[in-house]
Amino acid sequence: EAQVTQNPRYLITVTGKKLTVTCSQNMNHEYMSWYRQDPGLGLRQIYYSMNVEVTDKGDVPEGYKVSRKEKRNFPLILESPSPNQTSLYFCASSQPGLAGRTDTQYFGPGTRLTVL
C-alpha cells in the first residue's frame, strides 16, 4: 500500500530535550515536506526537499532541522524543543507532475507533539 508513515504519532516531551520525528514514504517520490498545523493558522511549511541531499526552508524553519540522506526518509529534528513548538506535524511526499498538472502531495497521519 502506497503510504507516508510518521513516528511517533504522539509525543510529550520537556523543553530542551532533543527529539526526532521520522517520516518514510514507499512511493519513490522525489519531493518531501514537513508542515505544522496550528488552530487558526492552518498548515505552514517548515522545510522541504526536492531530492536526496537537497533541502530548503519553508515559511517557519526556526528551531527545526531536516536531513535527506535517502530518498524514502525525511526526518524532522528538534534540537532544543520549546513550548511554542507544541503542534500537529505532518510529513508529505510528492512526485513532479507532468506539464500542466500539479504534483499531488500525499500526507502522513500526523504527529501530535507537546513540549512542556
Next chain:
Amino acid sequence: QKEVEQDPGPLSVPEGAIVSLNCTYSNSAFQYFMWYRQYSRKGPELLMYTYSSGNKEDGRFTAQVDKSSKYISLFIRDSQPSDSATYLCAMRRLQGAQKLVFGQGTRLTINP
C-alpha cells in the same frame, strides 16, 4: 496580512444543501490552486486542483478560480454527512515549486 485567507467557520448545513467554500489570496504569482480535505485525526488529502483561471468539475465537486479577483471557490452539490471534514485551500506559484501556501481551513459539518 496573510497570503491566503480562508474563513475558518465552522459551517453547518443540512444534508443535500449546496456548500460554497472560498479563499482569497494576495500573491498574483500563484498559478496552481488546490483543495484538500482533512478528516478528523487524519492527514489532508487532495480533492481538486486547478491551473490558472477557470472551472473544474469532479462529480459533486466544482472548483473555480478567478485570478482577476484573486478568489477561489469549492462548491459541493448534494452534500452528504460523509463530506463533513475540514477543507483547506492551497496554492503555489510554479509547477514543481514546493513552497505550498495553505489557507486556515474551514470546518464543515453536514447534518443528516
